[in-house]
Structure formats: C-alpha cells, structure tokens
Amino acid sequence: MAEVKLFGFWASPFSRRVELALKLKGISYEYIEEDLSNKSPSVLKYNPIHKKVPILVHKEKPLAESLVILEYLDETWKSNPILPQDxxxxxxxxxxxxxxxxxxxxxxxxxxxxxxxxxxxxxxxxxxxxxxxxxxxxxxxxxxxxxxxxxxxxxxxxxxxxxxxxxxxxxxxxxxxxxxxxxxxxxxxxxxxxxxxxxxxxxxxxxxxxxxxxxx
Structure with missing residues (x-):
C-alpha cells in the first residue's frame, strides 16, 4: 500500500498544484483519478466537509485544500524545499x-x-x-x-x-x-x-x- 496517495481530477489546477509539488520534491505517491460527477466513497470519507479534491492521504491521514497540502509537504519532506527559507x-x-x-x-x-x-x-x-x-x-x-x-x-x-x-x-x-x-x-x-x-x-x-x- 502506498504511503502517500493523491486523489485528484485531471482538469483541476488545484490537483495539478499538488502533483507538481510532489514531483519537484521527489516524493513517491499513488495517484487516484476521481470522477467528480460520481464521487467515490474515498472522497466522502477523507474530505467529508468539502467533498472535493485534491486530497492527500499520508499514512492514512487525510489533508484537503491545495495550499494546506503544499505547506504540509514542505514541512514533512525537508529535501528540495519549495517555500523560501527566509x-x-x-x-x-x-x-x-x-x-x-x-x-x-x-x-x-x-x-x-x-x-x-x-x-x-x-x-x-x-x-x-x-x-x-x-x-x-x-x-x-x-x-x-x-x-x-x-x-x-x-x-x-x-x-x-x-x-x-x-x-x-x-x-x-x-x-x-x-x-x-x-x-x-x-x-x-x-x-x-x-x-x-x-x-x-x-x-x-x-x-x-x-x-x-x-x-x-
């Protein structure tokens, strides 16, 4: 089972943000494409408040909202930082x-x-x-x-x-x-x-x- 999963939608710039950050930081992940017209049980389970993607699941702990996810990635994986250090x-x-x-x-x-x-x-x-x-x-x-x-x-x-x-x-x-x-x-x-x-x-x-x- 992958340690990091990303639930996203190909046409979403917010999903694409998270994908790009994962790739730039060299983090291995499993991508799960979602059909937003027929949301999967995983979306409803991991993001019950907004019921939308992107959703990052790390060690079965979910995070929603692209900006929140970007900062989490940078704080959790210190190599190849994306945020300025100053x-x-x-x-x-x-x-x-x-x-x-x-x-x-x-x-x-x-x-x-x-x-x-x-x-x-x-x-x-x-x-x-x-x-x-x-x-x-x-x-x-x-x-x-x-x-x-x-x-x-x-x-x-x-x-x-x-x-x-x-x-x-x-x-x-x-x-x-x-x-x-x-x-x-x-x-x-x-x-x-x-x-x-x-x-x-x-x-x-x-x-x-x-x-x-x-x-x-």
Whole structure:
C-alpha cells in the first residue's frame, strides 16, 4: 500500500498544484483519478466537509485544500524545499498566494460567469490584477527566484488563462499584453515535470464544451 496517495481530477489546477509539488520534491505517491460527477466513497470519507479534491492521504491521514497540502509537504519532506527559507520571503510568498487565490481567481471566475457590462468590468479587473502580478515577476527567472518554487506552483492557475476565448474570458495572456508572464509560462513549458502536470488546451476545451451543453 502506498504511503502517500493523491486523489485528484485531471482538469483541476488545484490537483495539478499538488502533483507538481510532489514531483519537484521527489516524493513517491499513488495517484487516484476521481470522477467528480460520481464521487467515490474515498472522497466522502477523507474530505467529508468539502467533498472535493485534491486530497492527500499520508499514512492514512487525510489533508484537503491545495495550499494546506503544499505547506504540509514542505514541512514533512525537508529535501528540495519549495517555500523560501527566509521568514520574510516566505511571508511574501504567502501574500502573493492570497492575491492569486483570493483576488485574481475570483475575479476571473466572475468574468467567466457574468455577461454584459458586469463581464466587461470583471475582464478589466483581471487585466489590472495580471499587471500587478507581472510587476512582481519583473526581473526574475521565476516567481520564486532562480528556480521553480512555491509561488510558481500556486500560479499554475495562469496556464488556464491561455485557453481559447470560447471557453474562458478570452485569451488574455498574449505576449503583447503581458510579455513577462508570457515568457514565464514558456519557461515552465520547457520543464518536464511541469508538462507532466499541465492540462492540454485542446483536451480542456473539449471537456468544458461537454459540460456546457444544456440538455432538454
């Protein structure tokens, strides 16, 4: 029986975060793909509160929520740290983590789910927040410095911003609009473990279209 198990869903950026952290830290694990339209007893058992993935199970002890899991992995397996070792830099990484998950992601979600004037306003906010994030990346190889780290893993949500206009708020991450973030994405695409954890656009597009069909 595997000591570490990850229950996830292939199209979830949050599941992909945990997979990438496991691979970067060199932790052996068993991956269990979940059907979120028909959740397994394991999901209901290990995450009875939210009933969603990702779920990390270590020695039969479960943890939910990607950000919680990332910090647990770094505290439990000391080799190949993903969080900065300096307390100030670590706190700064957590600040930007909150910016991504509590500001940028909700704004993008609102833009996807709204229409008309509300959608246009949300799109403009997405652009403003991406610009703020780009300024933070300026002059760096990666968000975490010279190598991929915690904030780069958290920011994997930006891959989803590249998807075609018909399935999202629009292809906003172009080299013309956000050259620094665009270059960062291209660097990540050259890293094998990142590509192993990256959802291909065509597959995701087909998935979104399939669940968007309104049945009579």
């Amino acid at each position: 307390p100030y830099e670590r706190a700064t990484a957590r600040f930007w983590r909150k910016f991504i998950d509590e500001m940028l992601l909700p704004t993008a979600t609102r833009a996807n789910r709204s229409t008309g004037k509300e959608q246009e306003q949300a799109k403009e906010e997405v652009h403003q927040q991406l610009k703020i994030l780009e300024d933070e990346l300026k002059g760096k190889e990666f968000f975490s410095g010279q190598r991929i780290g915690y904030l780069d893993i958290v920011a994997n949500i930006l891959f989803w911003f590249e998807y075609p206009e018909e399935v999202t708020v629009g292809k906003v991450l172009t080299p013309e609009k956000f050259p620094i973030i665009y270059e960062w994405i291209q660097k990540l695409k050259k890293v094998d473990v990142v590509n192993e954890c990256r959802v291909q656009k065509e597959k995701y597009q087909d998935f979104i279209k399939s669940i968007s069909v309104v049945k009579p």
